Structure formats: C-alpha cells, structure tokens
Amino acid sequence: AQSVTQPDIHITVSEGASLELRCNYSYGATPYLFWYVQSPGQGLQLLLKYFSGDTLVQGIKGFEAEFKRSQSSFNLRKPSVHWSDAAEYFCAVGALYNTDKLIFGTGTRLQVFP
Amino acid sequence: DGGITQSPKYLFRKEGQNVTLSCEQNLNHDAMYWYRQDPGQGLRLIYYSQIVNDFQKGDIAEGYSVSREKKESFPLTVTSAQKNPTAFYLCASSIDFRRETQYFGPGTRLLVL
Numbered sequence: 001a002q003s004v005t006q007p008d009i010h011i012t013v014s015e016g017a018s019l020e021l022r023c024n025y026s027y028g029a030t031p032y033l034f035w036y037v038q039s040p041g042q043g044l045q046l047l048l049k050y051f052s053g054d055t056l057v058q059g060i061k062g063f064e065a066e067f068k069r070s071q072s073s074f075n076l077r078k079p080s081v082h083w084s085d086a087a088e089y090f091c092a093v094g095a096l097y098n099t100d101k102l103i104f105g106t107g108t109r110l111q112v113f114p
Numbered sequence: 115d116g117g118i119t120q121s122p123k124y125l126f127r128k129e130g131q132n133v134t135l136s137c138e139q140n141l142n143h144d145a146m147y148w149y150r151q152d153p154g155q156g157l158r159l160i161y162y163s164q165i166v167n168d169f170q171k172g173d174i175a176e177g178y179s180v181s182r183e184k185k186e187s188f189p190l191t192v193t194s195a196q197k198n199p200t201a202f203y204l205c206a207s208s209i210d211f212r213r214e215t216q217y218f219g220p221g222t223r224l225l226v227l
Binding site for chain 1: 118120154155156157159162172202204206215216217218219220221223
C-alpha cells in the first residue's frame with residue numbers, strides 16, 4: 001500500500017542553522033512528490049514539487065528537496081533557517097497520470113529559536 | 115487575485131445539527147477536494163470531485179455529503195451522523211485530477227457546542 005512517512009514529529013533548530021526534514025515514501029508507481037508548509041490555523045502552501053527530470057528541486061522561500069529513488073526519499077532542506085520558517089511541514093506523494101489520490105504524511109513541526 | 119476561499123473561518127455545531135462549509139475557487143480548476151485535519155495526523159480525504167456534477171467518496175466519507183453544481187463551488191455538509199466532527203477542514207483544487215498540484219484554501223475550524 002502507498003504510504004508516506006515523516007519520521008520526525010517535532011524538530012527544533014536555532015535561527016541561521018541548516019535544516020533537513022525527512023520524507024520517505026512507499027509507492028508502486030513512479031511517484032510525484034510535494035512539500036507543503038502550514039502556519040498555525042492556515043491552509044497549506046506549496047513549497048515545491050517533483051514530477052520528473054532533475055532530482056534536486058528548488059522551491060520558494062529558499063527551500064530545496066532532493067528525490068532519491070534508491071532510498072525512496074524526498075528530503076527537504078534549507079541552508080539557513082529564519083524565525084519565520086517555524087511552521088508545520090507536510091510531504092505528499094501521488095502517481096503521475098494515475099487516478100490514485102495524493103497521500104500526505106503526518107507532518108513535522110518546526111520550531112526556531114533565536 | 116485567483117484563489118480559494120473558505121467560509122466561515124470558525125463554525126459551531128450543536129448536537130443533531132447539520133452544518134455546511136463553503137468552498138469557492140476562481141482558478142478555473144476542474145478538480146476539487148475536501149480534507150479533514152486532526153492534531154498529529156496528516157490530511158485525510160473526505161470527498162473529491164473531478165468535474166462538475168460528479169464526486170466520489172474519499173477515505174472518510176461517512177457522516178459527510180457534498181455537491182458540485184457549479185465549477186467554482188464545492189460545499190461540504192457535516193451531518194448529524196458524523197459523531198466526531200471537531201476538526202480543521204481544508205478545501206483544495208487542482209487543474210484536473212491527473213495533474214495533482216493541489217492548492218489549498220485557508221480552512222474552516224468546526225467546533226461542537
């Protein structure tokens with residue numbers, strides 16, 4: 001069965017430190033992958049997506065993610081975290097040209113200390 | 115500006131009452147979705163619609179109903195049969211069901227009195 005795992009429920013970093021949020025997936029078909037960010041009480045905003053091509057994807061707000069097929073991972077990174085990055089981050093996986101629905105991970109809450 | 119609007123931001127339901135959550139989009143998207151979000155959980159799909167006058171049950175459709183009479187609108191009714199309705203409800207849309215970059219509205223928080 002298709003699944004998405006975000007192993008870290010809660011991560012705390014200092015402002016200016018680097019960040020990596022983990023996402024692992026299990027999917028039979030060729031996946032397409034997303035990272036969304038959610039501020040408290042708000043909807044989800046798309047950070048970046050991977051459909052095909054270059055496995056290193058650049059997104060908004062200085063985020064990037066790398067698709068590693070051999071590891072079934074799509075980890076999100078940022079070289080220097082800002083206090084405004086504190087939010088909850090969701091990884092999602094679907095199948096291109098397929099009627100399968102998008103599957104979301106359970107989220108990682110990021111806390112940033114000054 | 116194009117986008118998705120949800121109303122109200124907060125909604126209170128009494129026991130035995132049906133309530134309807136509004137979702138409107140002006141993105142000219144064919145597909146629309148309703149998700150439920152509970153603390154510590156990911157998003158769970160309630161219903162989705164690939165095109166006007168058509169919709170399908172998602173993973174947790176029991177106690178909910180929808181309609182899709184207009185392309186722009188996809189209201190969700192939480193019926194009295196939904197015994198645990200307290201949650202954050204998110205509406206989303208995408209260009210079509212096969213190109214699944216979904217764009218989300220700001221959400222409605224439903225509370226039970």
